[in-house]
Amino acid sequence: MRPLRQDDTIAAVATPPGRGAIAVVRVSGPESGSLIRRLFRPEGRRRLVRSRAVLGRLIDPTDGSIIDQAVVTTYRAPRSYTGQDMAEISVHGSPVIVRDILRLLLHSGARLAEPGEFTLRAFLAGKLDLTQAEAVRDVVAARTLHQARVAERQLAGSISRSLQPVKDELIAIICTLETEVEFGEDMPEEHLARGLGERLSAVSKQLASITAGFRYARLLQDGFSLAIIGGANVGKSSLFNRLVGEERAIVTELPGTTRDVLREPIQIEGLPVTVFDTAGLRASDDRIERLGIEKSAAAAADADVIVFVIDASRGWELADGERLAAVRPHGVLLALNKSDLPIRTTPSFIQAARPATPVVLVSARTGAGLDELRRQIRLLVAPEDGLPADDAIxxxxxxxxxxxxxxxxxxxxAAALAAGESEEFLLYHLRRSLAALDTLTGATAVEELLGRIFDTFCIGK
Ligand SMILES: Nc1nc2c(ncn2[C@@H]2O[C@H](COP(=O)(O)OP(=O)(O)OP(=O)(O)O)[C@@H](O)[C@H]2O)c(=O)[nH]1
Ligand SMILES: [Mg+2]
Structure with missing residues (x-):
């Protein structure tokens, strides 16, 4: 566990590593102002003004050499992100310049910030609650735009907000019971316990609807896996390449081209997806191909979604039916490929054979039907009507x-209440449930917990 020191001055690069147009170096702590005055010369007759961006030059004080042109914004406590004196230095995004600035700052007495230490200071200064602090981390780590948007909304404290009424009601119930325990004899019989059952179940219901967002939230965070399977030569690799957006897999007119399972990270309607291309399912004497087919079956079994491809120009073949019958019933989508050629079967014909499975007509060659395929895939993992409001995620x-x-x-x-147990028993469980909510909004956060959360942050945030 790292010490939670706050009285020194920390510095870190806030922008991602590597070459970018602009890099931002952040400084927070009591020495921020004096550090900046030593290293920064405002342009012309400009002066450093609090909360205002000032153009100037960064100077190495040991020899007076100019390091780079910079824009510096200074903040005075408590009106800053961390609640401390702070400075943000924007320079050209060259790794060499950035390293030089950090070196100077550290030379002048600053300490290199630990991952998440800026946000930790903001949290300790009461500027953020725990869910907001975690959302900062998620914005930094967001893999897709959609993810970033949800994380941003959380930053506005939406989780704490949506939990607040639940928490208030829980506290009200606890107070009621405490009063009853305290002054029980003076109270009319059953006066306060009346309606308690309903109140408890209302609280549970509210929490349960928030929990309903978990699956979707997991999808946003971790994404899902998608395996493309089907007979040989039906166009699985072509479809894979379409989804990936580049010629990643080898495509030939020969059946049995793909021997191994390929995987690529992609995005489908804002969700992160790992897509797998597999070897065509067919009887084969080739030992290598047979191994590939076995691996493909395993990949399909593990995948959240299976896209089963059929060659529409060949029509529905008996073998397709047999292979499809061997595929699990849920999380499957049928892609009728090669729709640019004259087709010998239709979606409605196949639909009749497998009513619960969505069928999409596509062409990996022209890209026709691909958007509909993506939409159907997304519907399989996150049915639109089952989604909670975004701010309850x-x-x-x-x-x-x-x-x-x-x-x-x-x-x-609730069980204790139904069994007619004493108020003390009820209170014990209720206090436990309140404590669980408390940890979520940071009201009773302990140092150990803090350390665990802030350890996963990026440096400079
Ligand atoms: N006209 C047309 N041809 C396609 C389409 N998709 C794939 N093909 C052709 O079909 C042949 C097989 O394509 P692949 O993508 O290699 O098929 P596959 O299912 O991966 O085949 P295996 O890896 O051998 O199992 C190639 O000649 C492709 O050019 C399509 O939508 N339209
Ligand atoms: Mg292939």
Whole structure:
């Protein structure tokens, strides 16, 4: 566990490593101002003004040499991201310049920030609650735009907000019971416990609807896997290349071209997906091909979604039916490929054989039907009507665990109530459920927990 020191001055690069147009170096702590005054000369007659971007030059004070032109913004405590004196230095995004600036800052007394230390300071200064702090990390790590948007909304405290009424009601219930325990004899019989069952189940219901977002949240965070399978030569690799957006897999007119399972990360309607190309399913004497086919079957079994490809120009063959029958019933989509050629079978014909499976007519050659295929794939993993409002989405595993703990404790409370147990028993469970919610918004966060969360941050955030 890292010490939670806050009285020194830290510095780090806030922009991603590598070459970019602009790099930003952040400084936070009591020495920020004096460090900047030593290293920065405003242009012409300009002066450093709080919260205003000022153009100037960064100077190496040891020999007066100019390091780079820079724009510096200074902030005074408590009106900054971390709540401390802060400075943001924007320079040209060359790794050499950035390293030089960091070197100077460290020479002048700053310490290199640990990952997430800026956000940790913001949290300790009461500027962010824990869910907001985690959302900062998720914005940094967001793999797709959609992910970034959800993370941003969380940053606005939407999770804490959506949990607040639940928490308020829980506290109200606890207060009611505490009062009853305290002044029980003076209270009319059953006066306060009346309606308690309903109130508890209302709280559970609200929490459960928030939990419903978990699956979708996991999709946003981790994505899902998609295996393209089917007979030989039906155009699986061509379809794979279309989805990937480049000629990643070898395509030939010979059946049995793909021997090994290929994988590529892609995006489908904003969700991160790992797509697998597989060897065509067919009887083969070739030992290598047979191994490939075995691996393909394994990849398909593990995949969240299977796209089963059929060559529409060849028509529906008996072998297709047999192979399809061997594929699990759920999470499967049929792609009727080569629709640019004269086709010998139609989606509705196949639909009749497998009513529950969506069928899409596509052409890997022209790209026709690809958007519809992507839409259908997305519908399979996240049915639109089953989606919770975006602001009820709970992204992190830690958050899911807390809510689940809270729900379990509430269930125990409801069971205790139904069994006619004493108020003390009820209170015990209710306090546990409140404690679970508390950890989520940071109200009772302990140092150990903090360390775990902030350890996963990027440096400079
Ligand atoms: N006209 C047409 N030809 C296609 C289409 N998709 C694939 N092909 C052709 O079909 C042949 C086989 O394509 P592949 O993508 O290699 O098929 P595959 O299913 O990966 O084959 P294996 O790896 O051997 O199992 C190639 O000659 C492709 O050019 C399509 O949509 N339209
Ligand atoms: Mg292939």
């Amino acid at each position: 709970i992204v992190g595993l830690r958050q899911q665990t807390c809510i689940r703990e809270c729900l379990q404790a509430l269930e125990s409370a």
